[in-house]
Structures are given as structure tokens and as C-alpha cells.
Amino acid sequence: MNKNIIIKIVSLIIVIIALIWTLYPLVWIIFSSFKAPLEQFTIPPKWIPEKFTLRNYKIFFSNAEFVRTFFNSVLVTTSSTILALIFGIPAAYGLARFNWKHANLLSFIILLARMTPPVVMVLPFFLISRYLNLSGTYIPIIIACSFFSVPFAVWMMQGFFSEIPESLEEAARIDGCTRFEALTKIVLPLVLPGISATSILCALISWNEFLFALVLTGQETRTLPVLVNMFVSEKNVDWGVMSAAALITVIPMIVFGLLVQNNLVKGLTVGSEK
Amino acid sequence: MVKRKVIVVMLACLLIVSSIFSQVKLVSEVGIHTEAWKTVMNDFQEETGIKATIQQFPYSNYFDQLMLTFTSGRVDFDVPYISMLWYPALATASYIYPLNKLSGYEELNLEDISGIDNGWQNGNLYYIPYMNELGGIVYRTDLFNDPKEKAAFQEQYGYELVPPKTLEQYRDIAEFFYRPPELYGVTLMGQRSIFLATHFLQRLWARGGNLLDSEMKPIFNSKEGIEALQEVGEMFKYANPSAKTYVFQDALTEFTQGRSAMAEIWTTAMLYTENPETSRVVGKASFVGFPRPEELKNEKLPMLYISWGFTISSASKNKDQALQWIKFVTDTKNEVKAAPYGNIPARFSSINDEELRAKFPWLEGFSEAMENSIPTPMVPLIPEGNSIINDYIAPAVSEYLSGSKTAERALNDAADGVYKLMKEHGYY
Amino acid sequence: MSERKNFNHIQYILPSLLFILVIFLIPIIYTLVISFFSWNLLRPDLGIKFVGFKNYLQALKDPFTWETIGRTFYFVIISVLLELIFGFSLALSLNTEFKGWKIVQSIILIPFMIAPVVVGFAWKFIVNNDYGPLPHFLINLGLTSITENPLLANPTTAMFMIIMADVWEYTPFVTLVLLAGLKALPQEPYEAAYVDGASAIQRFFYITLPLLRPSIMVAVVIRTLTSLRVFDTIFIMTGGGPGSATETLSFYGYRLAFQSYQMGYSSTINLISFFLAIIFTLIYMKLIGWDSNE
Known part of the structure; x- marks a missing residue:
């Protein structure tokens, strides 16, 4: 009994430390986003602003260009996530359901595409999109983001599909459904939680993508992660607006991520149950 | 088919219209x-x-x-x-x-x-x-014009406190206002970067030295160069210890927050200094060009130009x-x-x-x-210019400051490197 | 029947496969070709010259390449190790019965959702020597020896700060994977051990750890693979400095292409990164058993 109490106390302490550790930078950024520029530089630093100001948010939202980056991010993320699902779901289903002698090679290519460092791809991407006269459009950045999210969707959805017993589909097909109908009517509704988790994680990949966005986007197509970096000029950093922009960048993803957190873990650990 | 023609016509119109408005x-x-x-x-x-x-x-x-x-x-x-x-x-x-x-x-x-x-x-x-803009010194007019400070300075150094015209005055004033931790004499940019290199270049030029000669051979490891580098190290004594990690932004912040009497930065700093939103020293600062040694006071010499x-x-x-x-x-x-x-x-x-x-x-x-x-x-206007400053001069200054090399050794090594680079690129 | 199956299979997989191959292979082949050329963007007058394996020889001979690879591995090993230690202790703590753990779990997950750019920015801000809270906190703790030099200006601490940012962002991931593994552990071995009178520590080392091995493996390998690609936080926090103390392979490849404009040599370095990715992907497949015939 005594031991149990000790374990509980130790656990509690660890959890409290973890909470402080997690929230420390976040709370600092949140407070900083409400500070006036002069207050950013007090020594020693003060956590709570003496005067809460909305100046930083005003600067962000009164600039049409900044607001536009938000919508650019939404557009790029949505399109690339839809692409990822369109390409990824059938492929995942195919991989999960059929035995094919080249399946290993295929898994390898898909995994490798996911694991390749972005820096390897970014220069050819830029030059090719210029040659094809696509610069200034959303196409290069959307394609680049789906390049990361398609393999991810395949990889993750495969795990969800293989959990659905094949007998379900077979039963449906005996009732006269085609394989495609069995997929859409029986299997897809069952993996819906998996699809939602997959789309959130794909969205996360695209929303947070930085290097490709930095190189491939211009004035009109710029996304939020690049904007965060825009408040650093040669001679000056505006920490306040940067904090505000950082929070605006992260809040949507935190909200979506927490909505699907249970399935998220499941998707991320695909393969470990084997 | 018809549709396609319509589109072609529309595109043509668009082209014509757009060319009218140049x-x-x-x-x-x-x-x-x-x-x-x-x-x-x-x-x-x-x-x-x-x-x-x-x-x-x-x-x-x-x-x-x-x-x-x-x-x-x-x-x-x-x-x-x-x-x-x-x-x-x-x-x-x-x-x-x-x-x-x-x-x-x-x-x-x-x-x-x-x-x-x-x-x-x-x-x-x-x-x-x-x-x-020029590289020079922004200084606090309120401190420089304060009668008490003026009197104290006169007593200590035997001449009037004015914005520095010579390197000697510059050092004296930095020493005079060195009152850590509330106030530092000067702010410098010590991070291994192009900014740090400028402190060396300014002093090299002020002494009549140069980076390269007319044949593009490195000559910055001269006597003037060594003195210049040692003087950079000397000035850091009167700066915030953190200044060794500063780039422009940090040096500027230190000055605009009123924590140093002078800052060796560029004219643009004044625009930020005068902005009440970010500065605590609005209306209390001004700018002078980089000083010279006493004996070269009236020469027309190179000065850092951005x-x-x-x-x-x-x-x-x-x-x-x-x-x-x-x-x-x-x-x-x-x-x-x-x-x-x-x-x-x-x-x-x-x-x-x-x-x-x-x-x-x-x-x-x-x-x-x-x-x-x-x-x-700050960079010789040749394709290799950036490399000379970023890959050789800045590291040399940084190595001297951190104590890993003597001034002479750091500059000689850098000069060897530059010589090799220029030779490889076919300058000689 | 089996033929029909194959046909179907291709139909499902082909679009995705083509998409990946086209978008993947063209840039890789492009990079491969360029890696055999000398191409400096700043000197287009010199043209693009075929140099054979010169870039490769240079890369292999240059000690800097090996230092960079070493730094990359140092970063990966230390950060994955710390994430594992922190993640494990946290997962074990969260596996005890307690009301409110659900909310705690949600909060702890937050860093994982945050863009690496923002993580880098947040850490750069809080470790700022003059007006960031962390150095002052350390000074108040009496750890002045650490903060004598600004954290991002000292080669040792700068690398450690990058690692900290990575640990901050990805410990939640490791925690959740391990927690899911812990929750799925069977109860019988514990009951048997309890009957045998095994201590808590014995139970941990002889039952929990071996049974949790698959989850640990997955966490470690995924983290290794993703931390090999680290770029954003370095770009924001240190730009590879001081000196080249925080320059990893990805960042080196970027710097060669976008600051030195040596396209050929940069391609060579990038292919080395790519090669490492291949090796680790193969190891990963071996570990989770995707290479078996199932």
C-alpha cells in the first residue's frame, strides 16, 4: 500500500514537471504577444505585461497581406490534404488487401518518399516549376506538400484498413456488391475515424511545412510559417508581432489535433502491433 | 471548337489591353x-x-x-x-x-x-x-551634454567631453561611461558574422590600411591590421559581456533601451532610435562618422558604407x-x-x-x-568578396576575441586563406 | 481469380504510385545528374562543367563532411535518447490511475502540433540572453556558469538548445506511443509475478520492458528518421552557428546551395543525406517486419 502511494506521488511530480516544461515557452509567447514593443526588452524579463495591448494583433489583422497568408495556408493545406486522401486511400486499401510480390518494394518507395530530407528535393522543385511557368501559382507548393502527405496517408491508412476483417467485405460481395461498392459502403464508414486522423496529420504536415514554402512561394502564395519569419529583417526583429503570428499559426492545428487525439496515436504507431 | 476560338480571342484581347497600360x-x-x-x-x-x-x-x-x-x-x-x-x-x-x-x-x-x-x-x-548609410557611432546626447558628466570627464581626462573625433577619444569615452550593469560604455557586434568583421575593417581603414592591394593580394595582416584587431579586443572591455554574441539587432536594442552610452553601428540605427514605440532614448541620440587616429584626423579615408x-x-x-x-x-x-x-x-x-x-x-x-x-x-565588390569577409575575416576576428589565436596568427592564417582562394579563382 | 486480384490491386495502387514516383524520381534524378557537374550560380560565366566524381571525392575527403555527419548523428542520438527517457517516465506516470490525466494528456500533446518554425522561434526567444526568461531563471538557480556565455553563442550549449527544442516538440509523440503500448499490455504476467513476489523494479525490467519492445522500437525509429531531417529549428535558432557548431547534413546541403551557390557540390551532399535516409528506411522495414513475405 505504501509503495503505491510513493508511486503515485512520484508520478504526480513527473506529470507536473512535464506540464510546466510544456507550457513554459507557450505561456511566454502568449504573454509576449500582448506586450508593447518596449516591454519586450525589460531586464530582468517580466512574464505578465504591465499593460495588455492588442497592438501586435492589430498589426497582423490590419495588413491585408498577412491575412492573406492565413487563407493561403488554408487553401494549400486543404488541397494537398484532399490530394493525399484521393491518392492515399485507394493505395492503402490495395496494399492492405492484396498479396503482391512487389508489395515490399512499394512499401519501401512509399516510406522512403516520406523519409527523404526536404532539402534534397527543394532545388529541383524550384527550377522545374519555373521551367513549367508555374511559379506565382499555388501548384508547386500544393504538389510539394502532397509529396509529403500522400506517402504518409498510404502508410497510415494501411494500418486502419488491415484492422477491418476481410470477411465483412466478402459477405457484402456475396450479397452482390462489387469490390468497389464493398469498399465505399462497408469499409470506408468503418475506417472513418482513421480517415479523420489521417487528414489531420496530413494537414499538419502541409500547414507546418517551412523549407518548401520558403523557396516555392512568392508574395501572393506565401503561407504562415514563412510569414512568421518575415518579422526578422536585417536590422530588426519585432518579437511582439512575431509572437502573435506564431500563435495564429499554431492555434488551428492544436484545435484540430486535440479533436482526433485518440486515433492519432493509433495511426502513428501503425506496424508496432505486428 | 467555337469555345476554343472564343478563348483565343479573349486571351489576345487581354494581351493587347495589358500592353496599353505599361x-x-x-x-x-x-x-x-x-x-x-x-x-x-x-x-x-x-x-x-x-x-x-x-x-x-x-x-x-x-x-x-x-x-x-x-x-x-x-x-x-x-x-x-x-x-x-x-x-x-x-x-x-x-x-x-x-x-x-x-x-x-x-x-x-x-x-x-x-x-x-x-x-x-x-x-x-x-x-x-x-x-x-555609414558605419559610425550613435551616442547619447543627453549624457554627452550633461554638465555633471562633462565636468567629471574634464577632470579625469583633461579635455572636453564631445562626440569622439579620434580613436583615442573614443576609447576614453567608452571607459568613462563604463558603469556596469546599468550602463556600458559602448555596444559592439561580437557574433561571428559580417557585423563583427566591420569593427576590424573600420579600424584597419582608419589607420590607412587596406584589405587587398591593387593586385588583389591580401595585405590586411600588416602592422595596421594587427593594431586594428587588438583594438577591437580592447573595446570589448567596455561593452556588455553579452555583446560577444550580438548582431545588429541586439546592439541596436541595447542602445535603444538606454543601456549603453555609445554603439558602434550604422546610421539606420537613428531611425529606430527615434521611434517612440520601440525606443527609450527618443530625442536623446545622434550620429557621428567613425573616428580616426589623432595623426590622420583630417585625411579622407575609407569608411564603412552600406x-x-x-x-x-x-x-x-x-x-x-x-x-x-x-x-x-x-x-x-x-x-x-x-x-x-x-x-x-x-x-x-x-x-x-x-x-x-x-x-x-x-x-x-x-x-x-x-x-x-x-x-x-564592407565587402570588396568582386564575386569572391562575400567569401573573403564571411569565411576569412569574420572567423579571424572571432578567433582572436575568443583567445584561441593571437592577432598576428589569426590575420596571417586568414591572409593565407584569401591568397589561396584568389589564386584558385585566377587572379594571379 | 488470382489474376483478377492483381489487376484490381494495380488499379488501386497505380495512381498513388505514379504520383509519388513522378514527383520523387524527377527531382532525385535531377539532383543525381547535377552532382556530377561543377555549377556555381554566382559565376554563370564559368558554365556548367562535367567533373565526373570530383564532387564525391571532395565530399569524402573533406573532414568537414564527416564532422557534419558526426554532428548530425550526435544531434539524433542525444535528442532521441532524451525523448525516450522523458517520454518513458511520463508514459509510466500517466499509466497510473488518476482523475484528470485525460486533460493532462491533451496539454502535453500540444507541442507536437506546433510548426517547427514556431518551436524554433519560441526557443530562440526564451533563451535570449538579455530579455528571455530562461537565462534569468538559470541565474536565479545559481547556474551562472552555464549562462556566462549566451546560450546560443556557445558551441556546446547552442547544440544543446537545438536538441532541447527538438525534445520539447517530440517528447509528446514518444510519450503517446509508449502510453498506447503500456495500455495494451496483458495483465496475466503481472499477476503471475505478483504471486511470485517480484518487486516493482523486477516487474518493470523483466515484464514491462520486454513486452513494450515493439512500441519502443517504433518510437525510436520514427524519431530517428524524422530527426535526421532536422532543418527548420536550426534555420530559425542559429543558422548553423556559432561557427558551424549546429550545422547538420540537411542544413549543410541547404547552405551550399543557397548561400555558397555551389549547386553541384550541394547536390552531392544532399545525395549523402538521401543515402542515409535509404539505409534507415531499410532498417526500419526490417524492424517492423515489412520485409517479411506478409
């Missing part, structure tokens, strides 16, 4: 002087009927974007607004066009533009400065409109109009303009320094 496409970074000239873009359209549009990139990858775009051969802008340090590479690659080959370039009234000599290369003019300005892309189909824009934006009237939004104009006639002087009294010190020095870019 336009010029500008490209720039995100920075205060760009914000300044953006304010006259509408006036330009009203006056000339040419529509000016702008694309901006974050400073950190602006040059990458330019280089890659030029390399790809699909250039979608006419006028790149760039740092002076970048134009030699672009000119060598003939990505930018010689302005003197365009008719009407003489109307730019070149003699009035300070530092214009740096815009010429191999007999061609590629670059028109718009924002000009500039941004306009160029014209070789691929541009609107070169005449582009030149018209440059003429318009660098016109004295428009420079003066835009300056309060965040620029230090390049024209003598602008920095001597009475109205502007009333707004920016510190322009006096700047103008004086500009006229009595040879404005010299």
Missing part, C-alpha cells in the same frame, strides 16, 4: 526603406501613367529567390531593389543591365548621389543607391519604364517625401534638404561624415 514590376525585401519608397508608388503612376507593382520576400531568403529566379531564366520582374553587395555577382553573370546603355540615364544627375562610384563596374553603371539601391534586370522588356521609375524614385523631391517613412536618402541634395534636416537633425553628422570619407562597402 507597367514596371519591382521586387524587394521586407524592410523599412522599402516601406519608405513604397509610399511614392502611387504618385509614380499618377505622374507617368506607368503602373508600378511590387513583390516582397523575407530578408533571410530574398537573395536566394533572386538568384534562383535569374538562374531559371524565367524572370518576372523588371527592377530588383538590392543590397550594393549583391550587384557585382549579378552584373558578372549579366543578370542585370548596364544603366548607361539606356538613353536618358544622364538625367539621373549622378554627381548628386553619394557613393555612386561604387555602382560602376568595368565602365558600366549597374546600380543606383537609394538608401545610404547601401541599397535599384538595378534593372537584363531580361526586362520594360527597361525604359524601369529607368523612368528609378529617375522618379531617386528624385530629390520624392526621396525627401519618402524618407520620414524609414529611409536615409542617397542624394546630397536630399540629406541637405532643410525640411528633412528639421525632422532628422542627426543628418548633419551623417552628411559631414559622407563628405569627408571615401564610402567603402
Whole structure:
């Protein structure tokens, strides 16, 4: 009994430390986003602003260009996530359901595409999109983001599909459904939680993508992660607006991520149950 | 079939319509002087009927974007607004066009533009400065004019406390105001970067030394060089210990927060110092050019010169409109109009303009320094320039400061490296 | 029947496979070709010259390449190790019965959702020597020796700060994977051990650890693979400095291409990164058993 109490106390302490550790930078950024520029530089630093100001948010939202980056991010993320699902779901289903002698090679290519460092791809991407006269459009950045999210969707959805017993589909097909109908009517509704988790994680990949966005986007197509970096000029950093922009960048993803957190873990650990 | 024809006709119409409204496409970074000239873009359209549009990139990858775009051969802008340090590479690659080959370039009234000599290369003019600044010292006027401080200084050093004209005075004043942790004598930029290299270059030049000789051989490991480097180390004694990690932003913040009496930075600092939103020393600061040793006080010597300005892309189909824009934006009237939004104009006639002087009294010190020095870019204007400063000079200064090498050894090693580099690139 | 199956299979997989191959292979082949050329963007007058294996020889001979690879591995090993230690202790703590753990779990997950750029920015801000809270906190703790030099200006601490940012962002991931593994553990071995009178520590080492091995493996390998690609936080926090103390392989490849403009050599370095990715992907497949015939 005594031991149990000790374990509980130790656990509690660890959890409290973890909470402080997690929230420390976040709370600092949140407070900083409400500070006036002069207050950013007090020594020693003060956590709570003496005067809460909305100046930083005003600067962000009164600039049409900044607001536009938000919508650019939404557009790029949505399109690339839809692409990822369109390409990824059938492929995942195919991989999960059929035995094919080249399946290993295929898994390898898909995994490798996911694991390749972005820096390897970014220069050819830029030059090719210029040659094809696509610069200034959303196409290069959307394609680049789906390049990361398609393999991810395949990889993750495969795990969800293989959990659905094949007998379900077979039963449906005996009732006269085609394989495609069995997929859409029986299997897809069952993996819906998996699809939602997959789309959130794909969205996360695209929303947070930085290097490709930095190189491939211009004035009109710029996304939020690049904007965060825009408040650093040669001679000056505006920490306040940067904090505000950082929070605006992260809040949507935190909200979506927490909505699907249970399935998220499941998707991320695909393969470990084997 | 019919549909397709309609589309073709529509496209053709679009092309014709767009060519009637002639336009010029500008490209720039995100920075205060760009914000300044953006304010006259509408006036330009009203006056000339040419529509000016702008694309901006974050400073950190602006040059990458330019280089890659030029390399790809699909250039979608006419006028790149760039740092002076970048134009030699672009000119060598003939990505930018010689302005003197365009008719009407003489109307730019070149003699009035300070530092214009740096815009010429191999007999061609590629670059028109718009924002000009010098490396010098910003100092706290309230401290320098305080009678108590003046008396104390007079007693301690035997001469009057004034903005430093000589290196000796500069050191004395830094020592005098060194009162840590509330106030430091001076602020420097000690992070291993191009900024740190400027502290060495300024002192090298002030002593009459130079980086390279006329044959492009390194000569900065001379006696003047060694003295200059040792003096950089000396000055750090009067600065915040954190200054060893500073770049421009940090040094500027330290000064605008009132934590140092002087800062060895660039004229632009004054624009930030005068902004009540971010500065605690509004109206309490001014600027002087970099000091000299006593014996060279009246010589015209190189002084650190930083500039941004306009160029014209070789691929541009609107070169005449582009030149018209440059003429318009660098016109004295428009420079003066835009300056309060965040620029230090390049024209003598602008920095001597009475109205502007009333707004920016510190322009006096700047103008004086500009006229009595040879404005010299911090990087030699050759394609290898950046590498010489970033890969050899900055590390050498950093190694001396950290104590891992003596001044002589650090400079000799750097000179060997530069010699090898230049030899490999076929200079000798 | 089996033929029909194959046909179907291709139909499902082909679009995705083509998409990946086209978008993947063209840039890789492009990079491969360029890696055999000398191409400096700053000197287009020198042209693009075929140099054979010169870039490769240079890369292999240059000690800097090996230092960079070493730094990359140092970063990966230390950060994955710390994430594992922190993640494990946290997962074990969260596996005890307690009301409110659900909310705690949600909060702890937050860093994982945050863009690496923002993580880098946040850490750069809080470790700022003058007006960031962390150095002052350390000074108040009496750890002045650490903060004598600004954290991002000292080669040792700068690398450690990058690692900290990575640990901050990805410990939640490791925690959740391990927690899911812990929750799925069977109860019988514990009951048997309890009957045998095994201590808590014995139970941990002889039952929990071996049974949790698959989850640990997955966490470690995924983290290794993703931390090999680290770029954003370095770009924001240190730009590879001071000196080259925080320059990893990805960042080196970027710097060569976008600051030195040596396209050929940069391609060579990038292919080395790519090669490492291949090796680790193969190891990963071996570990989770995707290479078996199932």
C-alpha cells in the first residue's frame, strides 16, 4: 500500500514537471504577444505585461497581406490534404488487401518518399516549376506538400484498413456488391475515424511545412510559417508581432489535433502491433 | 471548337489591353526603406501613367529567390531593389543591365548621389543607391551634454567631453561611461558574422590600411591590421559581456533601451532610435562618422558604407519604364517625401534638404561624415568578396576575441586563406 | 481469380504510385545528374562543367563532411535518447490511475502540433540572453556558469538548445506511443509475478520492458528518421552557428546551395543525406517486419 502511494506521488511530480516544461515557452509567447514593443526588452524579463495591448494583433489583422497568408495556408493545406486522401486511400486499401510480390518494394518507395530530407528535393522543385511557368501559382507548393502527405496517408491508412476483417467485405460481395461498392459502403464508414486522423496529420504536415514554402512561394502564395519569419529583417526583429503570428499559426492545428487525439496515436504507431 | 476560338480571342484581347497600360514590376525585401519608397508608388503612376507593382520576400531568403529566379531564366520582374553587395555577382553573370546603355540615364544627375562610384563596374553603371548609410557611432546626447558628466570627464581626462573625433577619444569615452550593469560604455557586434568583421575593417581603414592591394593580394595582416584587431579586443572591455554574441539587432536594442552610452553601428540605427514605440532614448541620440587616429584626423579615408539601391534586370522588356521609375524614385523631391517613412536618402541634395534636416537633425553628422570619407562597402565588390569577409575575416576576428589565436596568427592564417582562394579563382 | 486480384490491386495502387514516383524520381534524378557537374550560380560565366566524381571525392575527403555527419548523428542520438527517457517516465506516470490525466494528456500533446518554425522561434526567444526568461531563471538557480556565455553563442550549449527544442516538440509523440503500448499490455504476467513476489523494479525490467519492445522500437525509429531531417529549428535558432557548431547534413546541403551557390557540390551532399535516409528506411522495414513475405 505504501509503495503505491510513493508511486503515485512520484508520478504526480513527473506529470507536473512535464506540464510546466510544456507550457513554459507557450505561456511566454502568449504573454509576449500582448506586450508593447518596449516591454519586450525589460531586464530582468517580466512574464505578465504591465499593460495588455492588442497592438501586435492589430498589426497582423490590419495588413491585408498577412491575412492573406492565413487563407493561403488554408487553401494549400486543404488541397494537398484532399490530394493525399484521393491518392492515399485507394493505395492503402490495395496494399492492405492484396498479396503482391512487389508489395515490399512499394512499401519501401512509399516510406522512403516520406523519409527523404526536404532539402534534397527543394532545388529541383524550384527550377522545374519555373521551367513549367508555374511559379506565382499555388501548384508547386500544393504538389510539394502532397509529396509529403500522400506517402504518409498510404502508410497510415494501411494500418486502419488491415484492422477491418476481410470477411465483412466478402459477405457484402456475396450479397452482390462489387469490390468497389464493398469498399465505399462497408469499409470506408468503418475506417472513418482513421480517415479523420489521417487528414489531420496530413494537414499538419502541409500547414507546418517551412523549407518548401520558403523557396516555392512568392508574395501572393506565401503561407504562415514563412510569414512568421518575415518579422526578422536585417536590422530588426519585432518579437511582439512575431509572437502573435506564431500563435495564429499554431492555434488551428492544436484545435484540430486535440479533436482526433485518440486515433492519432493509433495511426502513428501503425506496424508496432505486428 | 467555337469555345476554343472564343478563348483565343479573349486571351489576345487581354494581351493587347495589358500592353496599353505599361507597367514596371519591382521586387524587394521586407524592410523599412522599402516601406519608405513604397509610399511614392502611387504618385509614380499618377505622374507617368506607368503602373508600378511590387513583390516582397523575407530578408533571410530574398537573395536566394533572386538568384534562383535569374538562374531559371524565367524572370518576372523588371527592377530588383538590392543590397550594393549583391550587384557585382549579378552584373558578372549579366543578370542585370548596364544603366548607361539606356538613353536618358544622364538625367539621373549622378554627381548628386553619394557613393555612386561604387555602382560602376568595368565602365558600366549597374546600380543606383537609394538608401545610404555609414558605419559610425550613435551616442547619447543627453549624457554627452550633461554638465555633471562633462565636468567629471574634464577632470579625469583633461579635455572636453564631445562626440569622439579620434580613436583615442573614443576609447576614453567608452571607459568613462563604463558603469556596469546599468550602463556600458559602448555596444559592439561580437557574433561571428559580417557585423563583427566591420569593427576590424573600420579600424584597419582608419589607420590607412587596406584589405587587398591593387593586385588583389591580401595585405590586411600588416602592422595596421594587427593594431586594428587588438583594438577591437580592447573595446570589448567596455561593452556588455553579452555583446560577444550580438548582431545588429541586439546592439541596436541595447542602445535603444538606454543601456549603453555609445554603439558602434550604422546610421539606420537613428531611425529606430527615434521611434517612440520601440525606443527609450527618443530625442536623446545622434550620429557621428567613425573616428580616426589623432595623426590622420583630417585625411579622407575609407569608411564603412552600406547601401541599397535599384538595378534593372537584363531580361526586362520594360527597361525604359524601369529607368523612368528609378529617375522618379531617386528624385530629390520624392526621396525627401519618402524618407520620414524609414529611409536615409542617397542624394546630397536630399540629406541637405532643410525640411528633412528639421525632422532628422542627426543628418548633419551623417552628411559631414559622407563628405569627408571615401564610402567603402564592407565587402570588396568582386564575386569572391562575400567569401573573403564571411569565411576569412569574420572567423579571424572571432578567433582572436575568443583567445584561441593571437592577432598576428589569426590575420596571417586568414591572409593565407584569401591568397589561396584568389589564386584558385585566377587572379594571379 | 488470382489474376483478377492483381489487376484490381494495380488499379488501386497505380495512381498513388505514379504520383509519388513522378514527383520523387524527377527531382532525385535531377539532383543525381547535377552532382556530377561543377555549377556555381554566382559565376554563370564559368558554365556548367562535367567533373565526373570530383564532387564525391571532395565530399569524402573533406573532414568537414564527416564532422557534419558526426554532428548530425550526435544531434539524433542525444535528442532521441532524451525523448525516450522523458517520454518513458511520463508514459509510466500517466499509466497510473488518476482523475484528470485525460486533460493532462491533451496539454502535453500540444507541442507536437506546433510548426517547427514556431518551436524554433519560441526557443530562440526564451533563451535570449538579455530579455528571455530562461537565462534569468538559470541565474536565479545559481547556474551562472552555464549562462556566462549566451546560450546560443556557445558551441556546446547552442547544440544543446537545438536538441532541447527538438525534445520539447517530440517528447509528446514518444510519450503517446509508449502510453498506447503500456495500455495494451496483458495483465496475466503481472499477476503471475505478483504471486511470485517480484518487486516493482523486477516487474518493470523483466515484464514491462520486454513486452513494450515493439512500441519502443517504433518510437525510436520514427524519431530517428524524422530527426535526421532536422532543418527548420536550426534555420530559425542559429543558422548553423556559432561557427558551424549546429550545422547538420540537411542544413549543410541547404547552405551550399543557397548561400555558397555551389549547386553541384550541394547536390552531392544532399545525395549523402538521401543515402542515409535509404539505409534507415531499410532498417526500419526490417524492424517492423515489412520485409517479411506478409
